[in-house]
Amino acid sequence: MIAVSTGKISFKEQMLQAREDAIIHTVNRLLAEKGFDAMTVDEVAAAVGIAKASLYKHFPSKEDLAAAAMVRALERATSYLASLSDDQAAIDKLREVVRWTLQVKLAGEMPSLPSQNSSLRSTLLSNRQYMDGLMALSDRLGGWIGQAQEAGHLNRHLPPIAVLYTLYARACDPVVEFLKVGGQHSDEDIMRLVLTSCFDGLSAR
Amino acid sequence: MIAVSTGKISFKEQMLQAREDAIIHTVNRLLAEKGFDAMTVDEVAAAVGIAKASLYKHFPSKEDLAAAAMVRALERATSYLASLSDDQAAIDKLREVVRWTLQVKLAGEMPSLPSQNSSLRSTLLSNRQYMDGLMALSDRLGGWIGQAQEAGHLNRHLPPIAVLYTLYARACDPVVEFLKVGGQHSDEDIMRLVLTSCFDGLSAR
DNA sequence: GTCTATAAATAGATAGAC
DNA sequence: GTCTATCTATTTATAGAC
Numbered sequence: 478m479i480a481v482s483t484g485k486i487s488f489k490e491q492m493l494q495a496r497e498d499a500i501i502h503t504v505n506r507l508l509a510e511k512g513f514d515a516m517t518v519d520e521v522a523a524a525v526g527i528a529k530a531s532l533y534k535h536f537p538s539k540e541d542l543a544a545a546a547m548v549r550a551l552e553r554a555t556s557y558l559a560s561l562s563d564d565q566a567a568i569d570k571l572r573e574v575v576r577w578t579l580q581v582k583l584a585g586e587m588p589s590l591p592s593q594n595s596s597l598r599s600t601l602l603s604n605r606q607y608m609d610g611l612m613a614l615s616d617r618l619g620g621w622i623g624q625a626q627e628a629g630h631l632n633r634h635l636p637p638i639a640v641l642y643t644l645y646a647r648a649c650d651p652v653v654e655f656l657k658v659g660g661q662h663s664d665e666d667i668m669r670l671v672l673t674s675c676f677d678g679l680s681a682r
Numbered sequence: 683m684i685a686v687s688t689g690k691i692s693f694k695e696q697m698l699q700a701r702e703d704a705i706i707h708t709v710n711r712l713l714a715e716k717g718f719d720a721m722t723v724d725e726v727a728a729a730v731g732i733a734k735a736s737l738y739k740h741f742p743s744k745e746d747l748a749a750a751a752m753v754r755a756l757e758r759a760t761s762y763l764a765s766l767s768d769d770q771a772a773i774d775k776l777r778e779v780v781r782w783t784l785q786v787k788l789a790g791e792m793p794s795l796p797s798q799n800s801s802l803r804s805t806l807l808s809n810r811q812y813m814d815g816l817m818a819l820s821d822r823l824g825g826w827i828g829q830a831q832e833a834g835h836l837n838r839h840l841p842p843i844a845v846l847y848t849l850y851a852r853a854c855d856p857v858v859e860f861l862k863v864g865g866q867h868s869d870e871d872i873m874r875l876v877l878t879s880c881f882d883g884l885s886a887r
Numbered sequence: 888g889t890c891t892a893t894a895a896a897t898a899g900a901t902a903g904a905c
Numbered sequence: 906g907t908c909t910a911t912c913t914a915t916t917t918a919t920a921g922a923c
Binding site for chain 2: 906907909910
């Protein structure tokens with residue numbers, strides 16, 4: 478049945494896809510709000526408005542729910558990367574990526590997972606979509622990091638992998654939440670502060 | 683019964699204290715290893731070698747166990763701060779503090795708690811020892827941050843509170859773990875890299 | 888595929904004897 | 906205070922009707 482589809486089947490598939498989109502959106506929000514451990518499957522089902530058993534027809538486990546949300550997040554990130562003009566210097570694109578990350582985070586839409594959870598970890602490692610998405614993202618960022626180092630814009634003494642990890646870490650930087658709950662700074666302020674400390678460091682220049 | 687103690691009572695109290703020390707040490711290790719959510723009270727009791735019910739005679743809840751470990755960690759930090767010479771420049775003391783933090787972390791002895799957990803959060807907020815210790819530590823670091831800014835060593839455009847949070851965040855920086863599991867860098871390398879990106883930033887100088 | 892109802896397992900906390 | 910045994914609540918996951 479390759480390349481054959483009736484309108485009815487397509488419609489059904491669209492409905493299915495739409496529901497899964499809603500599920501993933503809810504999971505994404507809950508992962509951003511309370512994290513993987515505090516998020517319960519009952520909660521997800523209730524928020525989506527379907528029975529828990531129905532949820533398990535779409536995703537075989539809680540870990541797979543989280544994985545689907547992470548795949549979606551990676552797609553959003555990759556999509557944003559593609560929107561950046563090739564005319565910009567690599568260092569500027571990297572700054573823009575971090576800014577975008579902080580924006581998503583401040584909007585409460587950045588899912589974050591505990592790096593210690595082993596069952597979650599193995600699910601992610603065996604998820605091809607996730608691993609491929611992560612590799613694609615890392616390759617692209619890695620390329621820009623190399624370019625920025627060659628151009629003398631990024632510290633050449635830092636291994637590219639360390640730079641990459643440091644950029645990724647902005648997606649779960651607790652400084653953002655701390656400053657936000659402090660209430661003394663606007664979102665724009667927070668982004669500026671974190672961007673400054675990330676790229677320029679704490680020391681005076 | 684103030685300032686009165688028999689040898690017997692003192693001995694009993696010493697035994698009690700020793701046991702609680704062992705409990706706190708175990709909790710500290712487990713919090714560093716697997717985090718608060720993954721740590722179970724059964725596990726703590728088994729590791730200490732006592733029954734779970736006995737554990738609950740010492741600490742009324744899992745949250746209080748974690749709080750006790752955090753108080754201990756704050757004491758260790760404060761003790762380290764006190765060991766730093768007043769002759770050093772404030773900026774150097776701050777660098778040393780971060781280096782010490784990374785060392786403890788790399789040794790697998792830095793407990794870290796989820797900032798989202800609300801029951802844990804309220805337990806910590808109502809724990810006087812914890813709050814006092816945190817305040818004392820923050821005051822001291824805050825003083826050094828101010829001095830370093832006045833001396834022109836720290837970026838004056840960053841609010842001291844943002845600097846403080848950024849320093850605290852090194853205690854739960856995932857970059858450290860990522861680089862460590864990568865296996866390509868020694869602990870000394872990792873400390874150098876994280877210290878560089880923290881104080882000097884990713885951008886070239 | 889969606890539902891209700893329930894299984895199965897886990898974990899925080901406690902009762903009561905000693 | 907320490908123990909064994911148990912309670913209670915929660916949560917992941919599934920059975921089975923429709």
